[in-house]
Amino acid sequence: MRPRELAPGVSLFAAKTPTLPPATHTNSYALGARDVLLVEPATPYEDEQRAWTEWARALPSQGRTPVALFATHYHDDHIGGATALSRELGLPIWTHDETAKRIGRDKVSRTLTDGETLVLDGPKAQAWKVLETPGHAWGHLSLWNERDRTLVVGDMVASVGTIVIIPGDGDMRIYLDQLRRLRSLDAKLALPAHGEPIDTPNSLFDHYVAHRLAREAKVLAAVAEAGLEGAKDVDLVPVAYADTPVAAWPFALFSLRAHLDKLIADGRVALREERYVESRPD
Numbered sequence: 001m002r003p004r005e006l007a008p009g010v011s012l013f014a015a016k017t018p019t020l021p022p023a024t025h026t027n028s029y030a031l032g033a034r035d036v037l038l039v040e041p042a043t044p045y046e047d048e049q050r051a052w053t054e055w056a057r058a059l060p061s062q063g064r065t066p067v068a069l070f071a072t073h074y075h076d077d078h079i080g081g082a083t084a085l086s087r088e089l090g091l092p093i094w095t096h097d098e099t100a101k102r103i104g105r106d107k108v109s110r111t112l113t114d115g116e117t118l119v120l121d122g123p124k125a126q127a128w129k130v131l132e133t134p135g136h137a138w139g140h141l142s143l144w145n146e147r148d149r150t151l152v153v154g155d156m157v158a159s160v161g162t163i164v165i166i167p168g169d170g171d172m173r174i175y176l177d178q179l180r181r182l183r184s185l186d187a188k189l190a191l192p193a194h195g196e197p198i199d200t201p202n203s204l205f206d207h208y209v210a211h212r213l214a215r216e217a218k219v220l221a222a223v224a225e226a227g228l229e230g231a232k233d234v235d236l237v238p239v240a241y242a243d244t245p246v247a248a249w250p251f252a253l254f255s256l257r258a259h260l261d262k263l264i265a266d267g268r269v270a271l272r273e274e275r276y277v278e279s280r281p282d
């Protein structure tokens with residue numbers, strides 16, 4: 001069966017979306033034993049939307065009533081079905097204002113901010129604290145159920161594919177801070193938008209932070225190697241990403257810029273006439 005029960009009052013339904021390969025699907029979650037929040041109205045494809053609405057419409061037969069749609073952030077593979085599914089199911093959309101801007105503010109019934117709690121009533125009520133966790137996208141929201149130690153992480157981490165940080169849309173410095181914040185919660189189960197549920201979230205958060213810092217060190221070494229003259233970003237990619245396939249370099253350029261922005265903010269790199277140079281305290 002396509003829908004999967006992960007825990008009492010938490011089920012998963014993955015739908016095909018135009019996401020970044022190797023991921024092909026975006027996970028939706030039905031949270032709540034009676035009142036249900038449907039996470040990620042993601043799919044823009046009609047046949048997948050049909051399957052998704054069938055899933056949502058079957059929930060009442062288990063005593064579960066959808067009350068709203070919730071999107072973690074505004075990327076297409078998360079809100080591609082928001083308007084259509086909201087209309088089809090007659091459900092309101094709840095999300096952050098940054099996401100509401102992209103969906104259309106008139107289509108969003110409730111804007112959510114950091115610190116508020118969504119209580120889903122039922123035989124065993126669930127309380128989900130809204131956490132604003134930007135870094136991958138502005139206004140990205142995660143949801144934290146402290147009693148069950150379950151965390152809905154959106155695109156903060158994934159168990160398939162990688163999370164791309166694109167300057168302007170994301171911010172590496174903020175992203176790493178937010179990963180550390182999520183780690184500090186000591187969750188026992190993390191529900192990502194892409195890939196399998198994660199039953200050891202802390203080790204994955206640690207892995208992500210370590211991986212990004214290791215890349216940052218390579219970026220810094222590449223800048224240092226360019227000496228006093230410095231180098232342009234495109235010329236740093238082959239050095240800092242020598243270990244990744246050439247085909248991935250166009251995407252690597254985004255990540256490289258995100259790392260360089262962080263290194264500038266950290267005072268370790270300076271940008272002079274489009275050339276990045278190492279910045280050392282005198």
Ligand SMILES: [Zn+2]
Binds near residue numbers: 136137
């Ligand atoms: Zn995303």
